[in-house]
Amino acid sequence: MTAQLKIKKNEGILAQAYYEEVARKTLGILWHQKPLIIGILLLALSAASITLVLIGPRYSSQAMIQLNFIRDEPATGVKTQSIATVDAVALVDSVARAIRSPTTASAAVARLGLDKDPDFARESTMWRVLLGTRAALGMKAATPTPRDLAANRLMRMVTVTNPPRSYLISVAVTASDPEQATTLANTVALEYLRARMLQQLSDSQAAAERELNQLSSIYGVRHPSYALARTRLETLQNRLIALRNAPDDDAASLVTGQSFVAAESTFIPSGPSITLILGLTAGAALGVGICLALWLTPRKQTRDKVAIVGGCAGQNVRV
Structure with missing residues (x-):
């Protein structure tokens, strides 16, 4: 009974160590690909800003x-x-x-x-x-x-x-x-x-x-x-x-x-909500940038990359 408990405890420690390593390498990949992520974010925010200007x-x-x-x-x-x-x-x-x-x-x-x-x-x-x-x-x-x-x-x-x-x-x-x-x-x-x-x-x-x-x-x-x-x-x-x-x-x-x-004129704009639109755009751009950065990671970081990308694509990852 004691041996089984020790085995389960060791398995938990190994799984925790594995995911900590995956998280560390993921952050390293994202930091290495930060120009790509920032570029996508700035491009999306620029497009949203131009759209807001055109809509008025x-x-x-x-x-x-x-x-x-x-x-x-x-x-x-x-x-x-x-x-x-x-x-x-x-x-x-x-x-x-x-x-x-x-x-x-x-x-x-x-x-x-x-x-x-x-x-x-x-x-x-x-x-x-x-x-x-x-x-x-x-x-x-x-x-x-x-x-x-x-x-x-x-x-x-x-x-x-x-x-x-x-x-x-x-x-x-x-x-x-x-x-x-x-x-x-x-x-x-x-x-x-x-x-x-x-x-x-x-x-x-x-x-x-x-x-x-x-x-x-x-x-x-x-x-x-x-x-x-x-x-x-x-x-x-x-x-x-x-x-x-x-x-x-x-x-x-x-x-x-x-x-x-009768209706009366009001010169206070009722929309669009600039903060909401830019916030949603920034969130979507960050998501796209992170997934793209992970997909473009060199194949030599295979196992960790497959696990991360599989989770990004909605697939089940097995340890």
Whole structure:
């Protein structure tokens, strides 16, 4: 029993000595190959720095849409009435989906004329190569319009979020220009609200037409109630025509159940994170440099090198 314990103890000592020797020789190899490792590190950091300079700072701006589930209606006094007929969470989610929809993005593109902006209305290089290849092979491919391209680019720039347990929806845009980010965020939110206002006016117009028909059948066209309803219907029709023909930012404050908080420009960059990018680059470069240095070690240091490189490559090393 004592002999077995001594054998196991000796095996442990030998294994420890072996790995200490491997570690010592590994450090010696790395120290000998330090110019290679430092060169790879400096090259990677230089490439990352040039990339950061080319990308430039990014600025974020966000507009807010607050959902209110009550409204005030004039009667003998002012009364408060709930306007939510579905689950509030589902309603918030549907609003967020409508904001990030292609319809809203297309309306924002038309309002700002982004389909004439070459930064928005252009195809990616990979997509152009794909279309060119299909054309060379005689295959048909649908060509997107400048408006479609601009809307797709805008949708990628817009982020719509809803904080948990709140009825607040954030419409955020990140761009290289803080003023452009603010304009895009406000325009997307306002175009959604304009679409909601058009829908509400259309519903009010349909209700006014039904009321007018009822008054006509009951009182006739000469009754004051009919004349008042007719005037109200004409007013709604004029508002609909005006809102369809020309965007009206003031209409955002008239949408029932929703309020708008405009985005403001901020000149503090939101990204990219220089420290994080350079740190990850340095870590990856050191890893590549160490593995490459071990692979390039002369074969005369075979056993130790094979053990080290095997571990670097994810292989099992046997003692």
